[in-house]
Amino acid sequence: MGCTVIIGTQWGDEGKAKMIDYYSQKADIIVRYQGGANAGHTVVVNGKKHVFHLIPSGILHKGTICVIGNGVVLDPVQLIEECQLLEKEGIDVRKRLYISDAAHLLLPFHKEMDAAMEEARSNKIGTTKRGIGPCYADKCLRVGIRVGDIFDEEYLKERLTTALTVKNIQFERCYNRKGFAFKDIYDLLMQFKSYAGNLAINTPYYLNTEAKKGKNILLEGAQGNALDIDHGTYPFVTSSNPSIGGAIAGSGINPFLIHEVVGITKAYVTRVGEGPFPTEEKGEAGEIIRQRGGEFGATTGRPRRCGWFDMELLKHTIRINGITTIVLTKLDVLSGFEQIKVAVGYSVNGKKIDYFPSAMQDKIVPLYEEHPGWEEDISQCTSFKELPKNAQNYVKFIQDSLQVPISIISVGPDRNNTFEMK
Numbered sequence: 001m002g003c004t005v006i007i008g009t010q011w012g013d014e015g016k017a018k019m020i021d022y023y024s025q026k027a028d029i030i031v032r033y034q035g036g037a038n039a040g041h042t043v044v045v046n047g048k049k050h051v052f053h054l055i056p057s058g059i060l061h062k063g064t065i066c067v068i069g070n071g072v073v074l075d076p077v078q079l080i081e082e083c084q085l086l087e088k089e090g091i092d093v094r095k096r097l098y099i100s101d102a103a104h105l106l107l108p109f110h111k112e113m114d115a116a117m118e119e120a121r122s123n124k125i126g127t128t129k130r131g132i133g134p135c136y137a138d139k140c141l142r143v144g145i146r147v148g149d150i151f152d153e154e155y156l157k158e159r160l161t162t163a164l165t166v167k168n169i170q171f172e173r174c175y176n177r178k179g180f181a182f183k184d185i186y187d188l189l190m191q192f193k194s195y196a197g198n199l200a201i202n203t204p205y206y207l208n209t210e211a212k213k214g215k216n217i218l219l220e221g222a223q224g225n226a227l228d229i230d231h232g233t234y235p236f237v238t239s240s241n242p243s244i245g246g247a248i249a250g251s252g253i254n255p256f257l258i259h260e261v262v263g264i265t266k267a268y269v270t271r272v273g274e275g276p277f278p279t280e281e282k283g284e285a286g287e288i289i290r291q292r293g294g295e296f297g298a299t300t301g302r303p304r305r306c307g308w309f310d311m312e313l314l315k316h317t318i319r320i321n322g323i324t325t326i327v328l329t330k331l332d333v334l335s336g337f338e339q340i341k342v343a344v345g346y347s348v349n350g351k352k353i354d355y356f357p358s359a360m361q362d363k364i365v366p367l368y369e370e371h372p373g374w375e376e377d378i379s380q381c382t383s384f385k386e387l388p389k390n391a392q393n394y395v396k397f398i399q400d401s402l403q404v405p406i407s408i409i410s411v412g413p414d415r416n417n418t419f420e421m422k
């Protein structure tokens with residue numbers, strides 16, 4: 001297996017958690033490299049639902065080491081909560097979790113700022129209000145507080161005083177909100193230090209050393225390529241790089257150690273929050289997909305917008321990330337449609353284009369092809385051969401158009417509703 005990266009190829013919620021869980025069976029170490037508690041990973045094991053926001057879902061595999069990389073914005077309150085929950089379930093999380101000492105800490109004022117900015121915007125992004133944008137903004141402004149800072153109390157006090165002075169002025173004058181007391185944040189950081197401080201290590205050193213020893217490492221992306229701050233539908237994106245660049249920068253892994261880049265791809269498309277979505281189906285078909293697919297956000301509970309498979313979006317993701325193999329998820333949700341639409345090209349302002357444009361994405365008009373659907377429930381299928389002919393044709397059509405092998409198909413939420421293409 002070597003070093004494998006898992007990337008969401010659409011707007012997130014492609015079913016990455018289930019596939020990370022699947023790949024985790026062979027992994028020694030699982031790394032999260034970007035995002036924060038905006039992600040919601042739902043894994044079903046033996047019918048029991050587990051939702052994670054921060055800790056890699058691979059923690060459910062006994063013996064697997066999990067790492068929160070430097071590219072993640074780490075909410076200490078959330079981390080403590082998730083650890084406590086897992087420990088209650090009998091999972092020895094703090095014996096198998098490392099945290100990068102270079103990861104930025106996401107603090108209560110980041111969440112407050114996220115909410116304040118979102119409220120003030122006329123053109124809302126529809127963020128998860130988990131503080132992601134403001135925390136990454138502080139990182140770029142070089143005023144952020146990192147995990148490693150909590151071990152030097154004088155330095156920490158100075159950093160926190162500087163950060164709060166500016167932020168409290170902003171809260172009070174710009175957003176008419178109350179500022180934060182130094183003591184409250186400092187105490188929170190000290191609580192985090194005593195609960196999880198011993199998990200902090202230099203993760204690039206650890207990961208590269210272990211990789212060279214031959215350990216199998218899985219790098220798990222949160223969100224998806226279309227939410228990438230550089231390659232997505234800016235400004236309706238998240239504030240990090242879910243794409244391959246984020247995997248390298250956010251973990252510190254030597255890029256030449258990466259063997260495989262797996263693109264997790266839903267058999268249709270969804271997005272949460274605002275922003276361009278060329279193949280969105282606002283009518284009955286969209287509602288059918290939402291209900292059948294249970295398309296409601298794991299973090300916010302918001303109904304997801306639903307639509308048809310978009311080939312141009314996938315080609316864009318494959319191009320940028322060097323996707324070597326595709327996992328096709330939720331194929332079962334499409335059962336029962338007489339015809340299934342697939343966008344096979346775009347036109348913008350009446351002109352055909354063969355790429356996903358960086359600007360004027362709201363002007364994209366998808367050019368559709370229709371494929372005959374299938375009636376049968378396919379959730380119990382255990383091989384490609386068992387799929388109805390039209391479902392086989394749909395899969396083959398996607399694979400041939402993308403020119404990337406589809407290696408695994410998922411036809412239901414449980415670990416067992418998955419088969420390899422042979």
Ligand code: IMP
Pocket residue numbers: 011012013038039040125126127128129130131132133222223227236237238239272273274
């Ligand atoms: P933020 O990441 O909370 O700043 O939100 C920015 C955009 O990314 C919003 O449209 C969110 O709905 C979307 N988003 C963030 N995290 C996820 C996720 O894990 N799945 C799907 N969409 C997400």
